[in-house]
Amino acid sequence: xxxxxxxxxxxxxxxxxxxxxxxxxxxxxxxxxxxxxxxxxxxxxxxxxxxxxxxxxxxxxxxxxxxxxxxxxxxxxxxxxxxxxxxxxxxxxxxxxxxxxxxxxxxxxxxxxxxxxxxxxxxxxxxxxxxxxxxxxxxxxxxxxxxxxxxxxxxxxxxxxxxxxxxxxxxxxxxxxxxxxxxxxxxxxxxxxxxxxxxxxxxxxxxxxxxxxxxxxxxxxxxxxxxxxxxxxxxxxxxxxxxxxxxxxxxxxxxxxxxxxxxxxxxxxxxxxxxxxxxxxxxxxxxxxxxxxxxxxxxxxxxxxxxxxxxxxxxxxxxxxxxxxxxxxxxxxxxxxxxxxxx
Amino acid sequence: xxxxxxxxxxxxxxxxxxxxxxxxxxxxxxxxxxxxxxxxxxxxxxxxxxxxxxxxxxxxxxxxxxxxxxxxxxxxxxxxxxxxxxxxxxxxxxxxxxxxxxxxxxxxxxxxxxxxxxxxxxxxxxxxxxxxxxxxxxxxxxxxxxxxxxxxxxxxxxxxxxxxxxxxxxxxxxxxxxxxxxxxxxxxxxxxxxxxxxxxxxxxxxxxxxxxxxxxxxxxxxxxxxxxxxxxxxxxxxxxxxxxxxxxxxxxxxxxxxxxxxxxxxxxxxxxxxxxxxxxxxxxxxx
Numbered sequence: 001x002x003x004x005x006x007x008x009x010x011x012x013x014x015x016x017x018x019x020x021x022x023x024x025x026x027x028x029x030x031x032x033x034x035x036x037x038x039x040x041x042x043x044x045x046x047x048x049x050x051x052x053x054x055x056x057x058x059x060x061x062x063x064x065x066x067x068x069x070x071x072x073x074x075x076x077x078x079x080x081x082x083x084x085x086x087x088x089x090x091x092x093x094x095x096x097x098x099x100x101x102x103x104x105x106x107x108x109x110x111x112x113x114x115x116x117x118x119x120x121x122x123x124x125x126x127x128x129x130x131x132x133x134x135x136x137x138x139x140x141x142x143x144x145x146x147x148x149x150x151x152x153x154x155x156x157x158x159x160x161x162x163x164x165x166x167x168x169x170x171x172x173x174x175x176x177x178x179x180x181x182x183x184x185x186x187x188x189x190x191x192x193x194x195x196x197x198x199x200x201x202x203x204x205x206x207x208x209x210x211x212x213x214x215x216x217x218x219x220x221x222x223x224x225x226x227x228x229x230x231x232x233x234x235x236x237x238x239x240x241x242x243x244x245x246x247x248x249x250x251x252x253x254x255x256x257x258x259x260x261x262x263x264x265x266x267x268x269x270x271x272x273x274x275x276x277x278x279x280x281x282x283x284x285x286x287x288x289x290x291x292x293x294x295x296x297x298x299x300x301x302x303x304x305x306x307x308x309x310x311x312x313x314x315x316x317x318x319x320x321x322x323x324x325x326x327x328x329x330x331x332x333x334x335x336x337x338x339x340x341x342x343x
Numbered sequence: 344x345x346x347x348x349x350x351x352x353x354x355x356x357x358x359x360x361x362x363x364x365x366x367x368x369x370x371x372x373x374x375x376x377x378x379x380x381x382x383x384x385x386x387x388x389x390x391x392x393x394x395x396x397x398x399x400x401x402x403x404x405x406x407x408x409x410x411x412x413x414x415x416x417x418x419x420x421x422x423x424x425x426x427x428x429x430x431x432x433x434x435x436x437x438x439x440x441x442x443x444x445x446x447x448x449x450x451x452x453x454x455x456x457x458x459x460x461x462x463x464x465x466x467x468x469x470x471x472x473x474x475x476x477x478x479x480x481x482x483x484x485x486x487x488x489x490x491x492x493x494x495x496x497x498x499x500x501x502x503x504x505x506x507x508x509x510x511x512x513x514x515x516x517x518x519x520x521x522x523x524x525x526x527x528x529x530x531x532x533x534x535x536x537x538x539x540x541x542x543x544x545x546x547x548x549x550x551x552x553x554x555x556x557x558x559x560x561x562x563x564x565x566x567x568x569x570x571x572x573x574x575x576x577x578x579x580x581x582x583x584x585x586x587x588x589x590x591x592x593x594x595x596x597x598x599x600x601x602x603x604x605x606x607x608x609x610x611x612x613x614x615x616x617x618x619x620x621x622x623x624x625x626x627x628x629x630x
Contacts, residue, residue, distance in 0.1 A: 051436065055434075055436060057436050057439055057440070104614070104617070107618070107621040108617050108621040108622075109621070109622075110435050111376075111435065111439070111576070112572070112621065112622065114378065114439050115378060115568045115572065115613075116613070116614070116617050118565060118568070119565060119569065119609075119610040119614060120610075120614065123607060123610045123611070123614070126604070126606060126607050126610075127607075130603050130604065241561070245447060248440065248443065249447075252440060282451050282454065283451070284448060284450065284451035285448060285451040285452060285455060287447065288444045288445065288446070288447035288448025288449075288451060289444065291440060291441070291443065291447065292426055292440075292441045292444030292448070293444075295430070295433075295437045295440045295444065296426065296429050296430060296437075296441065299433065299437055
C-alpha cells in the first residue's frame with residue numbers, strides 16, 4: 001500500500017512539475033521544445049502499445065502521424081472547416097485508415113509485419129509527396145490555424161498551446177494506463193509472449209491485435225494533428241521513415257513495454273538533441289550505436305533497467321516475497337525465446 | 344516496339360542490380376532469420392568506398408571494387424560478431440531494432456565523412472554501343488554480364504564446394520549443422536562477408552548510372568525486401584527471379600504507366616502479395 005502511495009506521489013509530482021514548468025523558465029524556446037516533446041510522446045505511446053505490449057513492430061507510424069497531420073491541414077486550410085471538427089475528423093480518418101491497413105497487415109507476423117508496415121509507410125509518404133492536387137506535394141501545407149477557441153480560452157499563444165498539448169498527453173497516458181491494467185492489456189501481453197498459446201486459451205488474437213493497432217494509429221494521428229496545429233506548416237518529410245526511427249529511438253531508450261518509458265526516453269533524447277545541436281544531422285552517429293547497444297545490453301531501456309535493479313534489491317531484502325509483480329514487464333520477454341521458423 | 348525492347352534491356356540492368364542485393368539479403372535471412380534492415384546501408388557504403396578509392400587513391404575501377412568488396416564484407420562480419428551474435432537468443436523484435444540502429448549509424452557516418460551531396464562516379468565504360476538498332480552504354484551491358492557472372496560463381500560456390508555446402512546446411516537446420524560438426528559461427532561470419540560483398544558489387548556497378556549519396560540504400564533495400572518476399576525468404580533462385588521480375592515491371596511501368604509512381608510499383612506488388620498470402624509466395628510449411 002505504501003508503495004502505491006509512493007508511486008502516486010511521484011506521478012503527481014511529475015504532473016505538477018509539468019504544470020509549473022513554464023513558470024520556472026521564462027524562456028519561450030524551452031517551452032517550445034517541451035511542447036514538441038509532449039507531442040512526440042503521444043506518438044511514442046501509440047507505438048509502445050503495439051510494439052512494446054503486443055510485440056508487433058510497426059514501421060508505418062510516421063505514415064499515420066503524417067495522415068493525422070495532413071488530414072487536419074487539408075480540412076482546415078482547404079475546406080476551411082472549424083478547427084475542432086477537423087481535429088476530430090482527422091483522428092477518425094487516421095483510425096479508419098489504420099483499421100483498413102491493420103485488417104491486412106495483421107495477417108502477417110514478425111518479420112513480414114515489419115517489412116509490410118515499412119512498405120505501407122513508404123507508400124503513404126510517396127502518395128503525400130506526389131499527390132499535388134490534394135497535399136500540395138513538396139511545397140507542403142502552409143498556414144494551418146492554431147487550435148480554435150474553447151470558451152474563453154484562446155490557443156494562439158505558446159503557453160496555452162503548451163497546456164493544451166499537456167492535457168492531451170495526460171489523457172493519452174491515462175488511457176494507456178487503464179488499458180494496460182485491464183484485461184485487454186493482459187491479453188496484449190499474452191499475445192506478445194506467445195501468440196499460439198494465446199490462441200489456444202481462447203483469445204481472439206486477430207480482434208485484439210486489430211483493436212490495439214487502430215488505437216495505436218489513432219495516437220499517432222493525434223500526435224500528428226497536434227504537430228500540424230503547433231508548427232503551422234507541414235511537408236511530406238514528416239511521413240518519412242526517419243520519423244518512425246526517431247519514435248523508435250525514444251521508445252527504446254526510455255524502455256519498450258514500460259509505462260513511463262516513452263516519457264523518459266523522449267524527454268531525454270529531445271533535450272540531448274538540443275544540447276547536441278552542433279551535431280545536427282550527425283546525431284545518429286551517437287544515437288544509432290546507442291540504439292543497438294541498448295537492445296543488446298538493456299533491452300527494456302532505462303526504465304526497464306531501473307525497475308529490474310529495484311526488484312533485485314527488494315528481493316535481496318525480502319527473499320520470500322513472490323515475484324509476481326515483475327512478471328508484467330520486459331523480463332519475461334527476454335527469457336522467452338520463440339523458435340524462428342516460418343510457417 | 345523499339346521502346347519496348349529498350350525498356351526490357353533497362354529492366355534487365357536494374358533487375359541484375361536488385362538480384363545481387365536481394366541475394367545478400369536472402370542469404371543472411373536463410374541462415375540467421377534476421378531481416379537485415381542495415382543491408383541497404385552496406386550497399387551505400389560499397390558505393391562510397393569504391394568512389395573514394397577511385398577519386399582519392401586513383402585506383403583502377405576493378406581494383407576499387409575489390410577493395411570495396413573486402414571493406415563492406417568486413418563491416419558485415421563485424422556486424423555479425425558485435426551485434427547479431429550476442430542477440431541470437433533474443434526475441435525477434437530486438438534483431439530488427441539493432442539492425443535499424445546500425446542503419447542509422449552508417450548513414451550518419453557516410454554523411455559525416457563524405458557529405459550529403461550527390462556525387463557522380465566516373466566510369467571507364469561510358470562508351471555508347473549500337474547493337475541490333477538499339478543504343479546503350481557499355482556500363483549497362485557490363486552490369487548485366489558481371490552480375491550474371493557473379494550469380495553463377497555464387498551458385499557454383501554454394502553447390503559445389505564444401506564451404507558453400509555448410510552455408511546451405513546451416514540454412515536448412517542450424518542445430519543439425521552444428522551436430523555434424525559445422526562451425527556455425529564461422530559460417531555465419533562467412534555469410535555476412537558474402538552478403539556485404541554482393542551489396543558492394545551491386546552498388547559499385549550501379550553507381551555510375553545513378554548517383555552516390557547517403558540515402559541511396561533506402562529505396563534499394565525496401566525493394567530487396569519485396570523481392571525476397573516475392574521469391575520466398577531465404578530462397579536463392581527466388582531472389583534472382585524476383586529481382587528480374589521487379590526490374591522488368593519497374594522499367595515497363597515507368598514507360599507505360601507513370602514515371603512519377605514507378606517506385607510505388609514494388610510496394611503495391613508487395614502489399615498485394617502479402618494480402619493474399621501473409622507468409623509470402625513460395626513459403627514452405629503451413630500455419
